[in-house]
Amino acid sequence: MKAKLYDKIATIYFYVVAGFLVAFLISLIGYILYQGRTRLNLSFLTSPPKFMEAGGGIGPQLFNSIELLVITLIISVPIGLGAGIYMAEYARPGLFTEVIRLSVETLSSMPSIVVGLFGLLVFVTMTGWGYSLMAGALALTVLNLPVMTRVSEDAIKSVPSSLREASFALGATKWQTITKVVVPAAMPGILTGIILTAGRIFGEAAALLYTAGMSSPALNFSNLNPSSPTSPLNLFRPAETLAVYIWKVNSEGLAPDARQIADGASAVLLLAVLTFNLFARWLGGVLYRRMTGER
Amino acid sequence: MKKIEVRDLDLFYGEVQALKKINLDVEPNSVLALIGPSGCGKSTFIRTLNRMNDLIEGVKISGTVLLDGKDIYKEVDVIELRKKVGMVFQKPNPFPMTVYDNVAYGPRIHGIRDKRTLNEIVEKSLKAAALWDEVKDRLHHSALSLSGGQQQRLCIARTLAVEPEVILMDEPTSALDPISTMKIEELIEELKKKYTIIIVTHNMQQAGRVSDYTAFFLNGELVEWGPTDQVFYNPKDKRTEDYITGRFG
Amino acid sequence: MDKRYEVARKRQDMLGKVIVFSSAVLLIVLVISLFYFVASKGLSTFIVNKIPLKEFLFSAEWRPDREVPQVGALPFIVGSVLVSIFAILISAPLGVSSAIFMVEISKKMGQKILQPAIEIFVGIPSVVYGWLGLSVLVPFISKHFGGLGFSLLAGILVLAIMTLPTITSVSADTIRSLPVEIREASYALGATRWQTIRHVLIPAAKPGILTAIILGLARAFGEALAVQMVIGNRPVIPKSFLEPMSTITSIITMEMGNTVMGTAWNNALWSLALLLLIISFFFIILIRLVGRRGMYR
Numbered sequence: 001m002k003a004k005l006y007d008k009i010a011t012i013y014f015y016v017v018a019g020f021l022v023a024f025l026i027s028l029i030g031y032i033l034y035q036g037r038t039r040l041n042l043s044f045l046t047s048p049p050k051f052m053e054a055g056g057g058i059g060p061q062l063f064n065s066i067e068l069l070v071i072t073l074i075i076s077v078p079i080g081l082g083a084g085i086y087m088a089e090y091a092r093p094g095l096f097t098e099v100i101r102l103s104v105e106t107l108s109s110m111p112s113i114v115v116g117l118f119g120l121l122v123f124v125t126m127t128g129w130g131y132s133l134m135a136g137a138l139a140l141t142v143l144n145l146p147v148m149t150r151v152s153e154d155a156i157k158s159v160p161s162s163l164r165e166a167s168f169a170l171g172a173t174k175w176q177t178i179t180k181v182v183v184p185a186a187m188p189g190i191l192t193g194i195i196l197t198a199g200r201i202f203g204e205a206a207a208l209l210y211t212a213g214m215s216s217p218a219l220n221f222s223n224l225n226p227s228s229p230t231s232p233l234n235l236f237r238p239a240e241t242l243a244v245y246i247w248k249v250n251s252e253g254l255a256p257d258a259r260q261i262a263d264g265a266s267a268v269l270l271l272a273v274l275t276f277n278l279f280a281r282w283l284g285g286v287l288y289r290r291m292t293g294e295r
Numbered sequence: 296m297k298k299i300e301v302r303d304l305d306l307f308y309g310e311v312q313a314l315k316k317i318n319l320d321v322e323p324n325s326v327l328a329l330i331g332p333s334g335c336g337k338s339t340f341i342r343t344l345n346r347m348n349d350l351i352e353g354v355k356i357s358g359t360v361l362l363d364g365k366d367i368y369k370e371v372d373v374i375e376l377r378k379k380v381g382m383v384f385q386k387p388n389p390f391p392m393t394v395y396d397n398v399a400y401g402p403r404i405h406g407i408r409d410k411r412t413l414n415e416i417v418e419k420s421l422k423a424a425a426l427w428d429e430v431k432d433r434l435h436h437s438a439l440s441l442s443g444g445q446q447q448r449l450c451i452a453r454t455l456a457v458e459p460e461v462i463l464m465d466e467p468t469s470a471l472d473p474i475s476t477m478k479i480e481e482l483i484e485e486l487k488k489k490y491t492i493i494i495v496t497h498n499m500q501q502a503g504r505v506s507d508y509t510a511f512f513l514n515g516e517l518v519e520w521g522p523t524d525q526v527f528y529n530p531k532d533k534r535t536e537d538y539i540t541g542r543f544g
Numbered sequence: 545m546d547k548r549y550e551v552a553r554k555r556q557d558m559l560g561k562v563i564v565f566s567s568a569v570l571l572i573v574l575v576i577s578l579f580y581f582v583a584s585k586g587l588s589t590f591i592v593n594k595i596p597l598k599e600f601l602f603s604a605e606w607r608p609d610r611e612v613p614q615v616g617a618l619p620f621i622v623g624s625v626l627v628s629i630f631a632i633l634i635s636a637p638l639g640v641s642s643a644i645f646m647v648e649i650s651k652k653m654g655q656k657i658l659q660p661a662i663e664i665f666v667g668i669p670s671v672v673y674g675w676l677g678l679s680v681l682v683p684f685i686s687k688h689f690g691g692l693g694f695s696l697l698a699g700i701l702v703l704a705i706m707t708l709p710t711i712t713s714v715s716a717d718t719i720r721s722l723p724v725e726i727r728e729a730s731y732a733l734g735a736t737r738w739q740t741i742r743h744v745l746i747p748a749a750k751p752g753i754l755t756a757i758i759l760g761l762a763r764a765f766g767e768a769l770a771v772q773m774v775i776g777n778r779p780v781i782p783k784s785f786l787e788p789m790s791t792i793t794s795i796i797t798m799e800m801g802n803t804v805m806g807t808a809w810n811n812a813l814w815s816l817a818l819l820l821l822i823i824s825f826f827f828i829i830l831i832r833l834v835g836r837r838g839m840y841r
């Protein structure tokens with residue numbers, strides 16, 4: 001019968017596509033890690049880069065990436081969570097809500113290079129900060145806000161309404177219900193979302209080229225004076241990140257081992273993102289089981 | 296010869312046994328009603344007859360089901376089987392396509408391409424499902440724009456278009472209003488002349504009105520089956536009597 | 545209960561509402577200021593430098609450093625369109641197929657293997673894709689097809705990989721959300737799995753699949769670094785798949801740092817950013833129009 005033959009062929013086709021994609025991903029990851037293997041050591045991760053000579057590391061860039069991630073999360077999580085709470089708990093169907101929704105969609109599909117330019121104009125030039133960690137963090141906040149809003153809204157909406165009703169029935173106010181019952185119940189979803197978006201922030205480069213900048217002063221970790229340019233606590237110093245560094249090395253890398261540096265940095269970036277991903281999965285599973293009381 | 300013979304049929308959902316040693320015959324051109332309290336296995340049973348349970352993971356089946364003397368789990372191709380044994384579901388489930396395409400779907404997937412033939416099949420099936428007059432002017436409108444009762448008759452027409460021999464109906468009227476229900480009951484009366492029909496129903500009156508035979512299920516067991524009059528007015532088993540007189544369930 | 549406590553509780557309730565409301569309003573403010581600032585710079589090309597819109601959109605002469613600057617952006621616009629469309633032509637069939645695999649062919653393998661793989665695909669940063677393209681794909685193309693390797697083809701392939709996970713996950717969500725009843729109806733009529741997929745599920749999921757494809761297209765259009773790293777960045781319309789080229793995002797990335805704010809050159813780059821902004825907004829509107837046609841939403 002023809003129909004059955006087609007069905008067989010189609011099934012085989014789908015298996016081939018799926019198998020191909022998985023094999024492709026595995027070889028991609030394998031290749032990056034293999035290429036970067038010689039650089040996955042402490043000295044590469046901690047020492048500063050060198051110009052015109054071999055043997056430089058990615059210490060300041062890695063540190064900048066982490067610091068930038070933390071600051072971005074500190075700014076964008078509360079605001080995104082707030083907007084998510086508003087959308088899930090307060091927003092009524094209507095024009096205003098539609099406008100917010102459209103804004104979230106517009107922001108989340110905004111090309112990151114455009115966000116970078118916006119940052120250049122507003123956070124770098126108009127504020128007078130110049131290329132700085134803070135400008136970078138604000139640009140990343142623009143990128144992260146819509147994602148955070150969506151993640152929180154979805155997580156909050158999936159909390160069963162019986163919980164809310166139970167809280168209201170005990171005489172709690174809406175705000176008490178939200179902060180004491182709804183948001184804690186939505187926490188697994190929100191946390192998982194935060195970690196996944198953290199991976200994206202960590203790997204972002206286009207929005208940072210013209211905000212956090214493409215250079216990094218050598219950092220002196222014993223210098224805790226926030227106004228000193230070499231202090232890690234200075235939020236207004238230029239702060240090239242790992243992702244930006246990969247881009248820069250390939251386009252204007254002058255070190256003879258530029259290729260190895262990019263390989264190593266790519267491997268580090270990939271490992272970081274994989275870690276975020278696995279961590280989110282693991283945490284999501286743990287929190288879910290705890291909430292549902294399964295073991 | 297019997298149309299369908301079921302012998303020692305067991306069915307498990309994973310570890311849970313949902314059907315226990317079912318033995319039952321179905322006469323050709325008759326209507327068999329399946330009754331019993333919720334969760335007793337009526338849907339499960341009816342879905343073994345066209346192997347819809349194959350689609351659910353973890354289902355284990357043993358025993359035999361013969362259609363025209365052939366074992367449907369061993370000797371019959373599942374696609375041939377479903378062509379012969381059509382099914383109408385509890386909730387009307389038209390495809391999100393036009394009325395016409397819904398009815399033509401079956402014939403098309405079974406290889407009929409000719410426009411004129413398809414037109415004929417669609418018209419004949421819709422007429423047989425007593426829907427033609429209501430939809431003949433909107434054949435090319437979305438099926439989802441029909442009322443619930445019309446959608447259900449469309450699903451019947453869609454089943455008829457494949458020219459099955461047996462039609463399985465799982466509570467076909469439970470989502471419908473009394474008028475639509477009446478129309479479908481009349482339809483069953485009519486369809487019986489050509490087809491063998493097995494219908495699940497929670498409505499005792501409906502079972503009494505439309506069926507020739509009745510089978511009573513309880514907790515996965517077939518407690519009793521036979522001619523409807525006998526099961527209703529002269530049940531052999533105490534549990535059947537209790538159920539029919541409304542003492543439990 | 546204590547009266548004062550009641551009053552405080554009410555005030556707190558009010559305050560909470562105000563705070564979350566302001567967060568939401570901030571999103572609107574952000575979008576408006578984005579448009580405002582990018583437009584205020586981007587329109588200078590036409591208002592201050594008096595370059596006709598027609599020249600900007602339809603001229604292929606990009607010589608912004610001349611005395612009389614020529615800022616024809618056609619090569620970049622065409623470049624972006626070419627690279628995105630061809631990337632989607634590759635990733636859409638693969639993406640939809642893998643979505644179907646996950647939902648209809650093998651749920652188990654889908655959940656255990658393909659789904660996590662797709663999530664990792666999404667997570668890989670674009671500079672890493674760019675770096676891979678640069679260090680593997682470009683030399684490969686150069687060796688086997690000739691040319692420098694930096695080419696339209698390289699850009700297409702890199703973007704195809706990057707848009708695939710978007711298309712897969714959005715399509716999979718749509719197909720998964722189709723009611724199980726229509727699957728059963730099809731199987732009960734004796735349809736094979738392929739017939740059910742082909743004639744019932746894909747048509748029913750069409751609005752969602754279309755949304756997925758537009759989202760992929762939007763991502764391709766807005767991607768900057770990964771593309772910029774592999775396409776060679778020559779400001780010309782490529783005549784073959786093997787020629788170097790530029791896109792809107794790549795030219796902005798390359799030249800923004802080398803220009804001085806306020807010059808015609810710099811303004812032209814802002815105009816390109818404005819164009820990107822408008823196009824990405826257009827994609828959003830398109831998705832809304834398509835989504836509204838959904839039948840089971």
Ligand SMILES: Nc1ncnc2c1ncn2[C@@H]1O[C@H](COP(=O)(O)OP(=O)(O)OP(=O)(O)O)[C@@H](O)[C@H]1O
Pocket residue numbers: 308311313331332333334335336337338339340351
């Ligand atoms: N997919 C499934 N997986 C596991 N158990 C199932 C599944 N479907 C049904 N069951 C169980 O099998 C038993 C019989 O279910 P079935 O749907 O056949 O009952 P029914 O007689 O049709 O009930 P109703 O009148 O409510 O439709 C029930 O206990 C039900 O919980």
Ligand SMILES: [Mg+2]
Pocket residue numbers: 337338339465
């Ligand atoms: Mg049932």
